[in-house]
Structure formats: C-alpha cells, structure tokens
Amino acid sequence: MVLYLIVSAIILLASFLFAMLGLGGGMVYVPVLTWAGFPVKDVAIPLGLLLNGLNTLLALIPFARKGLVDWKGGMAMALAAFLLAPVGAWAARFVPVHTLLVLFAAAVLVAAFRMLLFARQPEPESIMPLGRRSLIGGFVGGFAGFMGGMLGLGGGFIIAPILMWMGYRTKEAAATTAFVVTFSSFSGYLGHMAEGQMNWPLTVGVVLAVVVGSQLGGSFMAGKAKPRWVKQLYAVVLLAIAAKLIFQALGS
Numbered sequence: 001m002v003l004y005l006i007v008s009a010i011i012l013l014a015s016f017l018f019a020m021l022g023l024g025g026g027m028v029y030v031p032v033l034t035w036a037g038f039p040v041k042d043v044a045i046p047l048g049l050l051l052n053g054l055n056t057l058l059a060l061i062p063f064a065r066k067g068l069v070d071w072k073g074g075m076a077m078a079l080a081a082f083l084l085a086p087v088g089a090w091a092a093r094f095v096p097v098h099t100l101l102v103l104f105a106a107a108v109l110v111a112a113f114r115m116l117l118f119a120r121q122p123e124p125e126s127i128m129p130l131g132r133r134s135l136i137g138g139f140v141g142g143f144a145g146f147m148g149g150m151l152g153l154g155g156g157f158i159i160a161p162i163l164m165w166m167g168y169r170t171k172e173a174a175a176t177t178a179f180v181v182t183f184s185s186f187s188g189y190l191g192h193m194a195e196g197q198m199n200w201p202l203t204v205g206v207v208l209a210v211v212v213g214s215q216l217g218g219s220f221m222a223g224k225a226k227p228r229w230v231k232q233l234y235a236v237v238l239l240a241i242a243a244k245l246i247f248q249a250l251g252s
Contacts, residue, residue: 007036008205011051015213019059020221021234022177024052024154024185027241029206043199046189047206052154053185055210056178059218063175066222070168073130074176077137081145081155081184088149089191098249105245111161112238118164119231127167136166141180149188151248154181157241160234170227178218 010032011025018025030048034040038047063069127133140162148155156177163173221230 003036004202004205007032007202008209011206012209012213015051015055015210016217016220017233018237019055019178019214019217020174020225020230021156021237022056022059022063022160022174022179022181023156023237024056024178024181025210026052026148026153026185027157027244030153031244038199038202043202047199047203049154049185049189050203051206051210053182053189054207055214056154056156056181056185058211058214059178059221060175060182062215062218062222063178066171066175068172068175068222069179070172070176071179073133073137074179076134077141077144077159077180078183080138080141081148081159081180082187083145084142085145085149085155085184085188086191088146088151089188090149091146092150102246102249105242105249108157108238108242108245111157112235112242115161115164115231115235115238119228119235123169123227124164124167133166136162141184144180145184145187148181148184149191151245153241154185154188156181157238161238164231170230171221171225174221174230 011029014025014028014032018028026048029051030040030044033044033047038044060069128136140159144155144158147153147158159180160173160177163176164170168176
C-alpha cells in the first residue's frame with residue numbers, strides 16, 4: 001500500500017507538469033512503474049499509455065473552455081496518429097530499435113535547442129493555412145503515433161515543436177498537442193493491451209492521481225502560465241526525453 005501511494009504521488013506531480021504541455025507523461029509513468037517493480041511489458045507500458053491518454057484527455061477540458069484547441073487543424077494529425085500507433089506497438093516486438101533510438105535522441109536534442117531559441121522570440125502573429133497544416137500534420141502525426149506506440153510514449157514531444165513551427169502560439173500548441181496525443185495514446189494502449197495485465201488497486205490509485213494532476217496542470221497552463229517560461233520548460237522536457245532515449249539505447 002505504501003508503494004502504491006508513493007507511485008501515485010509521483011504520477012500526480014508528473015501529470016500536473018505534462019498536462020500543462022499537452023505531452024501526457026508516458027516518459028515518466030513507464031520508468032516509475034518499472035522502478036516500483038511492475039513488469040515492463042505486461043504492466044508498465046500498457047498502463048503508462050493508458051495514463052498518458054487519460055491525462056491529455058482530461059487536460060483538454062480546461063484547454064477547450066479557453067478556446068485553445070485547434071480541432072480542425074489537429075484532426076489530420078490525430079487520425080494519422082490513431083492509425084499508426086498500434087502499428088508501432090506491434091512492430092516493437094520485431095524491430096531492433098537501438099540505432100533508431102540514437103538517431104531519434106539526436107533529433108529530439110535538436111528540437112530542444114530550437115525550443116530554447118523560440119523562447120526568446122515573440123509569439124507568432126500568423127499561422128500556416130489549414131490545408132498545409134493538415135497535409136504536414138498527417139505525416140507528422142503518423143510518425144509520432146508510430147514512434148510513440150513503439151517506445152511506449154504518446155508522441156507529443158514530436159508534435160508540439162512542429163505546431164509551433166507552423167505558427168501556433170504556445171498555449172494553442174500545447175492544447176492541440178493534447179488533442180492529438182489522446183488519440184495516439186489510447187490507440188497505442190489498445191495495441192499493447194492484448195499482452196498486458198490489469199492490476200486494479202494500482203490502476204485505481206494512479207488514475208485518481210492523473211485526474212487531479214491533469215486538471216490542475218491544464219487549468220494553470222490555460223490561465224496563468226507565461227509563454228516564454230512554457231517554451232523553456234518544453235526544452236527541459238525534450239532534453240530529458242533525449243537522455244532517456246540514449247540510456248534506453250545503451251541498455252539495449
């Protein structure tokens with residue numbers, strides 16, 4: 001019981017942080033559950049993806065109330081991510097990912113440093129036309145969904161920088177990322193669910209933690225968060241993801 005409370009407390013804090021950014025939190029959920037001694041393949045990855053999707057889904061509530069979600073612009077991304085996340089989950093059983101992880105970590109590092117540069121720039125005043133956003137978004141969403149499903153993540157760390165590059169303001173990028181990640185996470189969860197096991201006491205505790213953390217984080221982002229500070233936080237999170245991928249590559 002003490003272990004479950006510790007895990008739930010950590011996940012609540014992670015949910016608050018990642019709900020702000022629309023990223024879900026899978027990069028924290030899976031390692032925490034693994035550290036707590038739960039089987040990686042049977043419990044940690046499936047439950048991590050479930051919590052990832054739940055966090056972004058609930059964070060959409062305060063984002064939507066503030067009118068920050070671009071439903072039309074994010075739809076192509078969301079559908080592509082939904083379709084390809086189970087493919088990534090399936091491919092994870094067969095594809096050696098060592099080299100891919102290293103290359104992917106390098107790409108995330110580049111995105112992190114670009115985000116630090118974006119932090120010093122003013123918020124964009126124009127956005128890419130809907131047709132181009134949808135076309136590019138379809139490819140990006142598919143790639144993010146596939147990689148997220150393979151690695152047990154939601155893929156939001158790919159989507160958010162691309163949305164900002166398209167001209168989304170920081171809060172709109174976070175809100176629309178949450179919309180897309182909800183699709184990719186639940187779809188990836190379904191891809192892993194056949195091999196997973198449900199630990200009900202653990203699941204109930206961490207789901208309650210995500211409910212609380214997501215609402216607090218989403219509300220703070222929609223209201224009081226400063227765009228420059230959020231971009232810097234994005235960069236820190238991307239650096240942490242890159243480090244995680246490198247250590248995962250070394251371990252494999």
